[in-house]
Amino acid sequence: MSLADELYRETILDHYHNPRNQGVLEGPSILSVEGVNPLCGDELILYLDVKDGKVEGISIKSRGCSINTASSSMMTEAVKGLPVERVEELIDAFKNMMLKGEQTAVPEEFEDLEALQGVKKYPVRIKCALLPWNTLIEALHSAASGETAKAISTE
Amino acid sequence: MSLADELYRETILDHYHNPRNQGVLEGPSILSVEGVNPLCGDELILYLDVKDGKVEGISIKSRGCSINTASSSMMTEAVKGLPVERVEELIDAFKNMMLKGEQTAVPEEFEDLEALQGVKKYPVRIKCALLPWNTLIEALHSAASGETAKAISTE
Amino acid sequence: MLDVARVRKDFPILDRIVNGRPLVYLDSAATSQKPQCVIDSITDYYSRYNSNIHRGIHSLGEEATAAYEGVREKVCNFIKATSAREVIFTRNTTEAVNLVASTYGRQHILAGDEILLTPLEHHSNLIPWQTLAKERDAKLVYCDVTEDGKVDVESVKRLINSRTRIVAVTLTSNVLGTIVPVAEICTIAHASGAVVFVDGAQAVPHLPVSVQDLQCDFLAFSMHKMLGPTGVGILWGKAEILEEMPPQMYGGNMINSVWRDRVILNQVPWRFEAGTPNIADVIASGVALDYLQALGMNNVRAHEKQLSQYALAQFSKIPGIKLYGPSTVEDRAGVFSFNLSGVHPHDVGQIVNEEGIAIRVGHHCCQPLMRDLDISGTARASFYVYTTEEEIDLLIGALDKARKVLGHVACR
Amino acid sequence: MLDVARVRKDFPILDRIVNGRPLVYLDSAATSQKPQCVIDSITDYYSRYNSNIHRGIHSLGEEATAAYEGVREKVCNFIKATSAREVIFTRNTTEAVNLVASTYGRQHILAGDEILLTPLEHHSNLIPWQTLAKERDAKLVYCDVTEDGKVDVESVKRLINSRTRIVAVTLTSNVLGTIVPVAEICTIAHASGAVVFVDGAQAVPHLPVSVQDLQCDFLAFSMHKMLGPTGVGILWGKAEILEEMPPQMYGGNMINSVWRDRVILNQVPWRFEAGTPNIADVIASGVALDYLQALGMNNVRAHEKQLSQYALAQFSKIPGIKLYGPSTVEDRAGVFSFNLSGVHPHDVGQIVNEEGIAIRVGHHCCQPLMRDLDISGTARASFYVYTTEEEIDLLIGALDKARKVLGHVACR
Ligand SMILES: Cc1ncc(COP(=O)(O)O)c(C=O)c1O
Numbered sequence A, B: 001m002s003l004a005d006e007l008y009r010e011t012i013l014d015h016y017h018n019p020r021n022q023g024v025l026e027g028p029s030i031l032s033v034e035g036v037n038p039l040c041g042d043e044l045i046l047y048l049d050v051k052d053g054k055v056e057g058i059s060i061k062s063r064g065c066s067i068n069t070a071s072s073s074m075m076t077e078a079v080k081g082l083p084v085e086r087v088e089e090l091i092d093a094f095k096n097m098m099l100k101g102e103q104t105a106v107p108e109e110f111e112d113l114e115a116l117q118g119v120k121k122y123p124v125r126i127k128c129a130l131l132p133w134n135t136l137i138e139a140l141h142s143a144a145s146g147e148t149a150k151a152i153s154t155e
Numbered sequence C, D: 001m002l003d004v005a006r007v008r009k010d011f012p013i014l015d016r017i018v019n020g021r022p023l024v025y026l027d028s029a030a031t032s033q034k035p036q037c038v039i040d041s042i043t044d045y046y047s048r049y050n051s052n053i054h055r056g057i058h059s060l061g062e063e064a065t066a067a068y069e070g071v072r073e074k075v076c077n078f079i080k081a082t083s084a085r086e087v088i089f090t091r092n093t094t095e096a097v098n099l100v101a102s103t104y105g106r107q108h109i110l111a112g113d114e115i116l117l118t119p120l121e122h123h124s125n126l127i128p129w130q131t132l133a134k135e136r137d138a139k140l141v142y143c144d145v146t147e148d149g150k151v152d153v154e155s156v157k158r159l160i161n162s163r164t165r166i167v168a169v170t171l172t173s174n175v176l177g178t179i180v181p182v183a184e185i186c187t188i189a190h191a192s193g194a195v196v197f198v199d200g201a202q203a204v205p206h207l208p209v210s211v212q213d214l215q216c217d218f219l220a221f222s223m224h225k226m227l228g229p230t231g232v233g234i235l236w237g238k239a240e241i242l243e244e245m246p247p248q249m250y251g252g253n254m255i256n257s258v259w260r261d262r263v264i265l266n267q268v269p270w271r272f273e274a275g276t277p278n279i280a281d282v283i284a285s286g287v288a289l290d291y292l293q294a295l296g297m298n299n300v301r302a303h304e305k306q307l308s309q310y311a312l313a314q315f316s317k318i319p320g321i322k323l324y325g326p327s328t329v330e331d332r333a334g335v336f337s338f339n340l341s342g343v344h345p346h347d348v349g350q351i352v353n354e355e356g357i358a359i360r361v362g363h364h365c366c367q368p369l370m371r372d373l374d375i376s377g378t379a380r381a382s383f384y385v386y387t388t389e390e391e392i393d394l395l396i397g398a399l400d401k402a403r404k405v406l407g408h409v410a411c412r
C-alpha cells in the first residue's frame, strides 16, 4: 500500500484543503485553549462555547500539518451541537482507536473520522491527530471549572 | 626487570621505613603548607623555616605511600641547609628528571634521588614522588611573599 | 545460582593479559565490565539506526526514539517503579544527586533546616548537600555508625526531627560494603515529613531493589556499574515530587513553547533532559538491564554472598590484615576494604597489579569516612557476576607478596 | 577535495535500506553518522581496557586515564586552543551553555545588566540566558538580522554598551545556515568589556574553527554532530576565566579534600567534571577528531560549499519553494531550510521518508526565529562529508512527489 492509500486518503485531503470551522470565535461565553505539540512545534487555539451542557460552538485556529488539520476539522464537525457527555464518549472512542489499535466502531454519523485510522501505522503522526482532541479535553475541563485560557501539550 | 628492581629499590625502602625529617616543626618563623594528591587522597604537611635566604629547617608530616614517603625524606635531606636559589635549581632538576624522561645529572651529593628514576616507568606513581616537591615550591613562594598556611594539589 | 563459567564467556575483556597474567578484575565497584551483547548494541545502533530522537519524522528517528523511550520502561520494571515517567536519564549518579539538590533541595531547604546523612556517603552524595546547606545556612547532620560499619538506626531516630527536610543515604557503602536498612530509615523519615534520597550506585547493580519496598522518594544509580556503558545514570523520583520540580538545565527537548522572553516547559520526565541525550548508551543500558534480569537479581545476590563468605574466610587468614565493614554476609555486599600493616594501599595496588590483578586503592571518594577511621585510604577488592573464588585466591597470594616486598617483615 | 566515495565506505549505516530504498541521510545537522573507526574504538575500549579513570593504580585504569586525558589534547589542537586544561567534557552543547550560564553567568550578571543574543539562537543557547536574565532581573537584547538571514553587525555595534556583560552567539545557524561574523562581534564586545560565548554546534563540525582567530571567551560544541558518539560535548573557555568559575556540580573527581562540613576543590578542568565521566565516548570522540583532521577541515568545508552551490541551483528550480537563509555559499553552511507552498513541513518529511530520505521538519529548536519568520516550521536538509549531489537530486525528486500528493496542484 502506498502512503497515499494509507495516510493521505481522499477524505483527509478534503478536510486538509477545506477545513471546517476554522478561525476565531468571539463572545463572552467563549473559552480559548492553546494546544502545543512540543516536538514539532505545532500549535493551535481551540475556541469553545458550551451552553446548557451542549457544545454550541467550536472552532480551531491553526497552521497544522494535513493530519492535524484534517483531525481538527473532522472533530469540530463531529462534536458541534452534541451534549458534553456524548462528546466525551466520542473523545474516548477516538483515542482508543488511535492508541489501542482497536478497530473501534465509530458511530456511523462520524464515519469521516475512520479515515484517520491509517495514521496508526505512522506513530509519529498520531500526536498530530490527537492534538485537537487533547486540547478539547482540556477545554471541557476548563469549561466545567469555569477557567479561562490555558496551554497544554500532547507529549 | 621486576617491580622490586625498578621501583622498590633498596634506597627507597630504606627511606620509606626510616624517613628523615619527619614530624612537626614549631616556631614563630615556621611556615606550614598542606599538599594534597586529590586522586589518591595522599596528604602531607610541609614545615619550612627559611632564614636569610637559606633553608634552616624543614620537615614533613604525612602518611604517604613508599614513593611519596621516600621522596619526602630524600628531599628534606637534600635541601636542608641549602640557599633558596640552590633549592630551586634542585627542584627544577628533579622535576625534569621525573617528567621529561631526561637522564638529568643530579648533583653527586644528592645521588639518593636517582633511585627515584625507576618511578618514571609507573606514570601514576610520578605524582606520589612529586607531591613533596610541589608543596615545597608553594612553601617557598609563601615564604617569599610572607604568606601563611595554604593547601595545594599536584594535579 | 549463576553459571559463572558461562557468564565469563560473555565478557571479552576477561581474555585480557595484564603484565603477562590473565586479568583478574576486582574493581567492579568502580565500574563493571561489559558483556558482548551490550557492546554489540552500541555497534548495532550506530550501524543501523543512529539518529537524533524526539524531533524526527523519518524512520531512523522513529526507531531511535522508540528504543530510547523503551529503556525507561525497562528501568521502571527493574526497580519496580509504577511509571516510566518517573525515570530520568542523567550522566551518572553524581549528576542525579546534583539535579535533586539544586532543584528540590533549593526549593525546600531554608535557613535552619536539617539534612541528615550517614558517615558512609560517597562524595557524590555528600558535597551537593553540603553545598546546599552552606548556600541556605542549613545544617548537615550525620548519624552514627557502629564499630563494624553498620548504620546505627537508633541514632537516625534520635536525630530526625521536624526540621529535617531531606535524608540522603546510601543503600550500600562503596567502602565498607555495608547494606543500610533504608526501608526502616524511610519509615522514620516519612513520619517526620522528610523525604529520602537513596544513593543506589552500589546497591542496584548487586541486589534486587524495589522502590515500592523501600518507599523512598528518590533513587539514583549508574549504569556503568551494572554492565552498562559509561555516560548513563538514572534518577528515579516519585511523580508527584518531580511534577513540582523546576528543571536543572534548559535547552532543546525540554520545552513546550519558546518566545524571545519566555518559555513554557515540557512535562516530566523530558523537562529534565535538555539537549541531545546519550542515545546510544541509554539504549545499550536497556540491554544491560535485560542481561541482569535474565541472570536474575536474586541469583546475582546469592553469588556475591557466597563469594563474600569465601572472602571473609580467606582474608582473615592473612597476618596483619585489617578488614573493614560488617563481618556477616547478610549485612554486606561484595566490596572489601582492607589494609596490610606497614604497607600503604598504593603499594598494595601496585604490587598486585604486577600480577595482573586490578583492585582500587585510596579514599574511594569517601574522605570523611577515612578521617573517621583515621586512615589515609584502603585497598579495596570488589566482586560482580563474573568473579570467581579462584580470583580471590590469586589476590590473597599477591597480598602475601606485597607484605614481603614492603611490609615490616622485610624491614631491615 | 574529499574522495566522497571512499568516505562513504567508512560509514556502515549508509548500507541501510529504508522503505525499500537505500538511506539518503540529509539530517546531519541533527546528528551526524559515525565512521567504522569511531564505532570500533568503543568496542575496543570495552573489550580491552574499560576501567574507571583518575583513581586507579592498576593497568586498565592507567590506560583508560591516558586515553581519556589524551582527548583533551586532541580537542585543544582541533580548535587551536593554547592549553588542554581549557577543555571541559560535558554531555552536549546544551550542558556547556548551562554550565557557563549557571556559574560565570550567576557570578557576573546583576540587575540591569544586558545579555546580547542573535535571533538565530537555538533554544540551548537562548533559554539558559533567558532564565539567568529573569533570575537576575537583567535584560535580554536581540540584534537584528537582514532579510536573507545574516546578522546585522551594525545593530550589534549599536546595541552593545557598558551594561552588556555577555554576548551569546551562534557561529552557524542550524536553521538558515548563516555563518555569523563572530570574530568581528568579539572585537566589538571586548571593546565594551563583554565576554563572548560562542555556540559552535553547527560550525566546528563543518569549518576550520580557531579560538585564537575568533578571540572568543567560550566555545561549545557537540561531538555527536561531528562523527563522534552521543553523550559528549565540549566546553572550551579561557583559562583565566575558568580559574575563577565555581563548579556547576559536586561529587567524585572534582575535589582535593573533603571533610564532613567543607571541601577544597580540584583544579581546572577537573573541577567541572564531577562523577564518572562518559569515558568510552570521550575516547571515541578523539578518534572522530583524528578522522576529521585526516580529511582536513578545509576539504570538509570545500566539499560542503560545492554541495551548497549545487543545492542552491537545484532548489531554486522547484515551483512554489521558499528557501531561507543567505543565497551565497561563502556566507552559509550546508543546512537548507525550506517550505513548499501548501504543504506543511510534516507532510514533506513524511513523504520524502517514504523514499528513504531522512530530513528534519519542525521548528528545529528555534521557535523565536520561526515566529520572526511567521511560520510554524520548515523542512531542513543538511549535509556532511558523506553527502553527494545525487542525494540532493533524490531529494528534489521526492519534493516533487510531495507537491503532487498534497500541494495545491493536487487540490480539487
Ligand atoms: C546551533 C545549535 N546549538 C546547540 C545545539 C544543541 O546541541 P545538543 O543537543 O548536542 O546539546 C544544536 C543542535 O541541536 C544546534 O544546532
Ligand SMILES: Cc1ncc(COP(=O)(O)O)c(C=O)c1O
Residues within 6 Å of the ligand: C029, C030, C092, C093, C094, C095, C122, C124, C125, C170, C172, C173, C174, C199, C201, C202, C222, C365, D252, D274, D275, D276, D277
Ligand atoms: C556509593 C556511590 N555513590 C555514588 C557514586 C558515584 O557514581 P558516579 O561516579 O557514576 O556518578 C559511586 C561510585 O563511584 C558510589 O560508589
